[in-house]
Amino acid sequence: MKLALQDETGITNDDVRQLDRAYVFHSWSMQGNLNPLVIAGAQGCELWDYEGNSWLDFSSQLVNVNIGYQHPRVLAAMKAQLDELVTIAPATANLARGEAAKRIVELAPEGFSKVFFTNAGADANENAIRMARMYTGRDKILSAYRSYHGNTGSAIAATGDWRRVPNEFSRGHVHFFNPYLYRSEFNASNEQEECTRALAHLRRMIECEGPKAIAAILLESIPGTAGVLVPPAGYMQGVRALADEFGIMLILDEVMAGFGRTGSWFAFEQDGIVPDLITFAKGVNAGYAPAGGVLISEPIAHYFDDHFFAGGLTYSGHPLAMAAIVATIDAMKEEKVVENAAFTGDQILRPGLEALAAKHPLIGDVRGRGVFQALELVTDRQSKTAVAAADMAAIKSALTEAGVLSFVVENRIHVVPPCTISTAQVQQGLAIFDRVLGQFGGLVK
Numbered sequence: 001m002k003l004a005l006q007d008e009t010g011i012t013n014d015d016v017r018q019l020d021r022a023y024v025f026h027s028w029s030m031q032g033n034l035n036p037l038v039i040a041g042a043q044g045c046e047l048w049d050y051e052g053n054s055w056l057d058f059s060s061q062l063v064n065v066n067i068g069y070q071h072p073r074v075l076a077a078m079k080a081q082l083d084e085l086v087t088i089a090p091a092t093a094n095l096a097r098g099e100a101a102k103r104i105v106e107l108a109p110e111g112f113s114k115v116f117f118t119n120a121g122a123d124a125n126e127n128a129i130r131m132a133r134m135y136t137g138r139d140k141i142l143s144a145y146r147s148y149h150g151n152t153g154s155a156i157a158a159t160g161d162w163r164r165v166p167n168e169f170s171r172g173h174v175h176f177f178n179p180y181l182y183r184s185e186f187n188a189s190n191e192q193e194e195c196t197r198a199l200a201h202l203r204r205m206i207e208c209e210g211p212k213a214i215a216a217i218l219l220e221s222i223p224g225t226a227g228v229l230v231p232p233a234g235y236m237q238g239v240r241a242l243a244d245e246f247g248i249m250l251i252l253d254e255v256m257a258g259f260g261r262t263g264s265w266f267a268f269e270q271d272g273i274v275p276d277l278i279t280f281a282k283g284v285n286a287g288y289a290p291a292g293g294v295l296i297s298e299p300i301a302h303y304f305d306d307h308f309f310a311g312g313l314t315y316s317g318h319p320l321a322m323a324a325i326v327a328t329i330d331a332m333k334e335e336k337v338v339e340n341a342a343f344t345g346d347q348i349l350r351p352g353l354e355a356l357a358a359k360h361p362l363i364g365d366v367r368g369r370g371v372f373q374a375l376e377l378v379t380d381r382q383s384k385t386a387v388a389a390a391d392m393a394a395i396k397s398a399l400t401e402a403g404v405l406s407f408v409v410e411n412r413i414h415v416v417p418p419c420t421i422s423t424a425q426v427q428q429g430l431a432i433f434d435r436v437l438g439q440f441g442g443l444v445k
Contacts, residue, residue, distance in 0.1 A: 011050050013038040027151075028163070037400070042069035045418050045425055047405065055400065058417045058429050059407035063224060063256045063372075064282035067328050067337060068420040074288050077327035078320055085319050090117075090312065096322035103329045104284070104295060107265045109274045114301040117293045117317040121255030121281035122150025124292035125218065128277045129154045130311050132216035132249040135300050139171070140209055142202075142248075143218040144178035146226035149253055158218050161226060176205045178219070180229050182365045182376060183384065195232040203242060211246035216277075221267035224256035227412055228374035230367055236271035249276040249300075255292065256372075259283030260332060260419040263342030263370030270369065276300060283419075285328045291321035332419075341419035345370035348423050352430040353415060360437045361444045362387070373415040380445050386411035391443055398436045404429050 016038045026034055040050045045068055048054040060066065067074065081096060088094050101115040116131075118124045129141055143149065145160035156163065157170035177185040179198040186197035206214060217239060223229040243250040252275040257267035261283055264270055268278075277300065281292030315321075332338060346369070353373055357363040364378035377387040377395070387395075389410070396408040407414040417429065 009050075011040075013050050016040075016050065037405075044068045044070075045421050055403055055405045056417075056425060056429050056432075057405045058415055059405045060416050060418050061287065062282070063261070063407065063414070063416045064287040066260050066283035066341075066419045067286040067332060068418040071286070071288075071328070071331060073331045074286070074324050074327040077323045078288065081320050081323035087315075088319060090314070090316040094317070094319050094322070096319045096326065097317035100317070100322040100325040100329075103326060104280070104293070107329070108278065108295050109269075111274065111297050112278070112295050113298045114296045115293050116296060116311075117291065117322070118281070118313055119290050119315055119318075120150070120292045121253070121279065122152040122155040122292075123313065124255065124279040124281055124294050125149045125155040125158065125251070125253060126152045127311050128251045128279050128294045129158065129216065129218065131277060131294065131296065131300055131304075131309070132251060134307065134310070135303050136215045136247070136249060138213055138215035140174055140214045141172055141216050141218055142174050142176060142205065142209070142214055144220075144223065144226075145175045146178055146180060146223050146229060147218075147220055147253075148223075148225040149218065149220070150255075174205065174209050174214075176202050178223065178229065179232050179235055180227070181232065182367075191232040192234075195235045195238065198232075198235060199238040199242070202239065206242060206246055206248070211248070214246065214248050216249040216251050217243055218251045218253060220253040220255075220257065221271070222257045222262065222369065222372060224372070224414070225409055227376070227409070228368045228372055228414055230369060231271065236268065236273050240273045240275075243276075251275060251277040251279065253279050255279055255281045259328075260338040260341045261370060261372045261416070262368075263338065263345055265338060267369070267372075285321060285324035286418075288324040288328070289318070289321035290315075291318070291325060335420075337419050340421075341370045344421055344423060344426060345373065348426045349373060349415065349417075349430075352426065356430065356433060356437065359434070360441065362437055362440060368415070371415075371417055371419055371421065375413045375415060377411050377413065379443050385445075387443060391440065395436065395440055398439060399432065402432045402436055404432045 038049045039047050045057050104115050143158040147160040149155040149158045154170040156167040157173040160175050179194045181194040188194035252268050254266050258280045276297050278295035353366045357366050362377050363375050364381050365376040379385045399406045
């Protein structure tokens, strides 16, 4: 899409791209042939470059811009914090951090009393693992093969996907298969079978690894990067019961699914359970400044009243990030952003995606909650053969060319717009999806 006015600074996309390629080292990539998209600015759910091109964001960047771009209330709070106190050591008390922690605790289930702030989701998971190990006196961490928990030592070792393999330096990590009915590891034919068999598998893993050796089970409430894998009914309750039976802490990773993404403040609320530790980041302040943290239940928090917590970060509770959290949560409450995510996601976006699936045989599965949805693309619905990586890259490129930024992982398009997206914008994006998917109908065998 083209904007009516182009940038008046004289800066071009090539200027920015050349600067980037000369000096910036990119994550998760080979550096030689990168050609990054250039972004000059953004507002709400739209972004643009220096040359008049604009895009509707159906990716929320890395599924974090929950409140949309350049929200005036958050910007104002950050500007005010700049004038008041821009940085301070975490051993001191500052108003912004206290207010941010208070608001987060107020959103948590009963029985949570403290927040440990981190810089992002990875170190949130890192410190939750540390807390569980100290509290239980045990070492092992069980986590799912279909998961992503971050790129620091224990977080990447806990991650299940291929990226952990070159980075397995942390000790004591064991993986299990979590439910994924569309590609069941348990030969299940329905949701109930998948749930029952996945829980039986987890029980055997606990028994074989030694219950008294396991500090925690770490799970994404809804695995995000792994495919927006909504757990079958009863699964999360079953995991909670196993953790209780064996005295294992349950850590729920809400880094991607939390703060409105699924149509509730936390995704696990919809499964009717309460974990022992909750990790968060991303949507807590929509990425306006780096921030994450661990919500700590009272028994664990009180344990550290007289036991030393061997962990800390220079920027834990950085005032600028904390001001952004306070403003984000307040704005989301007053503007009913979570309610919008629930309604727009479940009543507009999801039916629209299901209509696309009815029209395009390329779509093998649709799944998700709220504005946390995924399309799994296949060349044959019966065999569930995944669309090849090169073809997925071409689909992503075509969506970008048509005016939609998409989040593509393997053979999936994760449909994850900001929680503030309007019905009209959802319909606009779905129409583009319709046109682009139609262009690739020839992939179906």
